[in-house]
Amino acid sequence: MKRIAVIAIIILAGFCTAGSLQAQSHEVRANVPFDFIVGSKHLPAGNYTLVSQSNNLILIRNSDGQLSILTMAYDDDRTAVNASRLIFNKYGDQYFLHEIQCPSIALNVEIPRSKQEKQVRTQTAWLGPEQTLVGLY
Numbered sequence: 001m002k003r004i005a006v007i008a009i010i011i012l013a014g015f016c017t018a019g020s021l022q023a024q025s026h027e028v029r030a031n032v033p034f035d036f037i038v039g040s041k042h043l044p045a046g047n048y049t050l051v052s053q054s055n056n057l058i059l060i061r062n063s064d065g066q067l068s069i070l071t072m073a074y075d076d077d078r079t080a081v082n083a084s085r086l087i088f089n090k091y092g093d094q095y096f097l098h099e100i101q102c103p104s105i106a107l108n109v110e111i112p113r114s115k116q117e118k119q120v121r122t123q124t125a126w127l128g129p130e131q132t133l134v135g136l137y
Contacts, residue, residue, distance in 0.1 A: 026105050027051040028136040030086055036095040039114045041069050050086075050100060050136075052107050058100065073100070073109035084136035091120045095132060102136055 031047050038060060047063035053070070061068045087099040096117045099110050113121070 026107070028084060028100075028102050028105060028107070030134050030136050032086070032134055034095055034132075036088060036097055037114070037116060038069055038071050038097045038111065040116060043067065043069070050102075052105060058109065058111075060097075071097075071111060073111055075109060086134040086136065088132040088134065089117065089121075090130040090132050091117075091124045094120055096120075098131070100136075 027049055029047065029049050032043075032045055034045050036043055036045075043060070043062070044067075049061045049063070051059040051061070053059050056072055056074065058071050058073050059068060060071065082103065084102040084104060086097060087101065088095040089098045090096075096114070097111050099108075101108050
């Protein structure tokens with residue numbers, strides 16, 4: 001099953017690269033000053049480009065292009081904000097990407113909680129998550 005998922009991600013990444021000219025207008029950049037987690041992937045601090053591939057698929061790439069991750073997202077029904085930002089849930093010293101809000105490219109999505117985030121959330125439920133905001137450019 002994992003092998004099929006890896007093959008599917010590689011194929012999707014190929015399509016993403018082939019369609020990069022169309023995606024130019026649907027991308028934003030962020031400088032994330034801390035390590036963070038998206039799904040089951042640990043990403044180091046640094047500069048990232050976020051590209052909306054479709055309604056439910058977001059490509060996250062680091063600045064040197066050596067690290068890419070595709071993640072599913074769901075439309076966030078909340079009222080859109082004027083500021084472009086990433087919202088992270090912080091539990092202790094762990095950051096989990098929670099939302100991407102970017103009105104300039106009509107992107108207002110929520111990243112579903114991963115199994116790892118649910119476990120950390122349960123362990124630290126008495127504290128509740130802090131939210132950390134990072135501006136997009």
